[in-house]
Amino acid sequence: MKSLLGERKGLVEKKTQQSRDERNKQNDEVKRWVETRKGIQDTLRKLMDEMDRQQEIREAENQKVRDLKVIREEKTKIMQSIRTELFANIDDNRKQQRNKTRGIKAIKSDMDDLEKRQMRGNITEKKFQEKRKKLIQEMKEAKESKDSFADGPSEIRQRLKKAEAEQEKAHADVDAAAIVAQSAHDLMGEIKNEVTRLRDEHSDAHRKVEKFRRIADKHHRKFLVGMRCIQSVDGILNSSMDEVESEDQASSVEARDLMDLLMSGETLGLDDLMAFQRNN
16 A cells, blocks of 8 residues: 555656746746736826826917917907008008099000100290190109009008007917917827737736736646645555554545546546535
C-alpha cells in the first residue's frame, strides 16, 4: 500500500507543480491586462477632462459670437445711416449746382458753336475771343463745382470712414470668435471618437482580465486539491499499516480515487474537497 501511495504521490506532486506554474503564468497575464486597463482608464479620464474644457471654451465663444453680432449690427446701422446722410447731401448739392450753373456738356456745345461761327466768319475775332474766354472760365467753374460736390462734405466722409472701420473690426471679431468656437467643437468630435475607440479597448482588456483570472482560479483550485492530496498521502504514509488497515482503509481508497481524478485532468468540485476534509 505504501509503495502504491508513494508512486501516486510523485505523480500528484508533478501535476500540482504544473498547476502552480500555470496559475502563476495566468496571474502574470492578469497583471499585464490589469495594467493595460488602468492605463486606458487614466487616458480616458484625461480625455473626458479635456472634452469638458473644450465644451466650456465652445460655449463661452458661442456666447461671445452672439454678443459681438449685436455690436456688429449696431455698427452696421451707424455706417448705413452715415452713408444715407452723405448720399442725401451729395444729391442736394447737385440739385443746387444745377440751379446755379450750366452743365459741362452744354458749355462744350456752346464752344463748338462759337468755333463754327468763327470759321464761317459770322463773328469778329474780338467777339470770338471774348465769348471764348467767358466759356472757358464757365467750364472751369463747372468742373470745380462738380468735383467739390461729388466729393461731398469732408466731415461726413471722415465720420463714414471711421464707421466703416469700426464695422469691419466688429465683423472680424465675430469671425475670430466663431473660428475658436468651431475649433473647440471639432476637437470635441475628435476626442469623442478617441473615447469611443478607447472604451472598446477598455472593454476588451477587461474581458481579458476576467478570462485569465478564471483560468488562474481554475489552476489554483487544482493546486489546492493537489496539496491536499499530498498532505493526505503523507498522513497515511506516516501512520502504521495496522492503523491504516483497521481504521483508514476506506479513506485510502477514496484518496487514491481523488488523485486519479486530479491526474486525469478532471476538475474537482466542492464535494471532493469536503471528502478530503473528512479524511484529514
